[in-house]
Amino acid sequence: MLRDITIGQYYPVDSPIHRMDPRAKILITFAYIIGLFFINHFIGYGFVVLCLYGTIQMSKVPIRYMLKGLRSILFILLFTVALNIFFTQGGRVLWSWGFLTITEQGLIIAAQMACRLILLIIGSSLLTLTTSPIQLTDGIENLLNPFRRIGVPAHEIAMMMSISLRFIPILLEETDKIMKAQMARGADFESGNIIRRAKAMIPIMVPLFISAFRRAEELAMAMEARCYRGGVGRTRLHSLHYEKVDYCAFVLASLFFIGCIIL
Structure with a gap:
């Protein structure tokens, strides 16, 4: 699923x-x-x-x-x-x-x-x-640019939305890997009623959260290494x-x- x-x-x-x-x-x-x-x-x-x-x-x-x-x-x-x-x-x-x-x-x-x-x-x-995520970020930021005059952080909002969308398939792939590792150790996620299946998903949450925080830290370090300054002076390969x-x-x-x- x-x-x-x-x-x-x-x-x-x-x-x-x-x-x-x-x-x-x-x-x-x-x-x-x-x-x-x-x-x-x-x-x-x-x-x-x-x-x-x-x-x-x-x-x-x-x-x-x-x-x-x-x-x-x-x-x-x-x-x-x-x-x-x-x-x-x-x-x-x-x-x-x-x-x-x-x-x-x-x-x-x-x-x-x-x-x-x-x-x-x-x-x-x-x-x-x-x-693509880059195009989506540029489009959202451009549409929100007129609201900067009233203090709306257009670039930050666009970046957060883009990262959130980009992390959906990454976290799903990570969840699938954790479930396969748990199933190799004898875990059962398919049998039982809905409540039993929900309880079986609990052991997945801890490693999933740890992986998400690790990826977020790596992303922050990569952005800092590339001198990310919140979109100030940012150039684009393709203008909209x-x-x-x-x-x-x-x-x-x-x-x-x-x-x-x-x-």
């Missing part, structure tokens, strides 16, 4: 989506996320699926790779759907037993929440899969500038957002 998490990973291929300006992709992703919360009909979700499918095809990221990331949120997805099915009041009652009640309105809301969560994860993963494809993407994103509001 740890290998199924795609958020924070970068898929290096040459595609029009990869070549887009990172600022454009960040703004379009925000518009996409906000647009999802305006949709109240399944026709609108179908419209989003078509747009998202076309974008994934343009990005040249395998659809199986995108769908693989949904396995990591399967428990959250099922838990959210169950809450909405059994505890939503209103509408025609379809089934009832004790304090559990399934209504027609509950089924509709549960299906909408499931669609919204799935599309949210896939769309967010597409941003990190098509944007919008291309024609970015303006076309902005137009399409605007139409998408309007379509989400209407549908």
Whole structure:
């Protein structure tokens, strides 16, 4: 399951989506996320699926790779759907037993929440899969630059977000190594109920935290050795500038957002 998490990973291929300006992709992703919360009909979700499918095809990221990331949120997805099915009041009652009640309105809301969560994860993963950590840092910093006048540390925020995203696959790989080492010593992480599996994960936390702190210290020492000064006087190999494809993407994103509001 740890290998199924795609958020924070970068898929290096040459595609029009990869070549887009990172600022454009960040703004379009925000518009996409906000647009999802305006949709109240399944026709609108179908419209989003078509747009998202076309974008994934343009990005040249395998659809199986995108769908693989949904396995990591399967428990959250099922838990959210169950809450909405059994505890939503209103509408025609379809089934009832004790304090559990399934209504027609509950089924509709549960299906909408499931669609919204799935599309949210896939769309967010597409941003990190098509944007390298360096580009993502530069894009976030550039977008936050106007807020420096009111004291917002744009570079520091962008650096922290980039490092956090970059550490996700590193920590997952480290967790996988620790689990394999524990399994070689007889540990069992697969059998038993959820509580037993959760207790079996406790011995992994200590070495994982130690490894994370060690990597953080090594990163800090490497930044100091390279005379890192919080972005002061920092130069870039590739300067950010919008291309024609970015303006076309902005137009399409605007139409998408309007379509989400209407549908």
